[in-house]
Amino acid sequence: MKLALKPQEQAELVDKLSAHLDAQDKTIDELWTTASESRIDAYEQGQLQSVSLGEVLEKYKNL
Numbered sequence: 001m002k003l004a005l006k007p008q009e010q011a012e013l014v015d016k017l018s019a020h021l022d023a024q025d026k027t028i029d030e031l032w033t034t035a036s037e038s039r040i041d042a043y044e045q046g047q048l049q050s051v052s053l054g055e056v057l058e059k060y061k062n063l
Contacts, residue, residue, distance in 0.1 A: 005013065042048040 039048060043050065
């Protein structure tokens with residue numbers, strides 16, 4: 001699909017879309033904070049084990 005916009009208009013559109021996508025969402029930020037704190041607590045209480053970076057990379061290297 002080809003846009004019928006001048007280069008300046010294309011740049012402005014990209015800027016607007018980028019700003020919209022990068023906008024903070026307080027609800028999402030709060031959910032991530034809660035989830036990450038919960039995982040840290042579980043790890044500190046021995047309910048969650050860590051995995052080395054090498055293990056993670058090995059698992060996903062062929063995807």
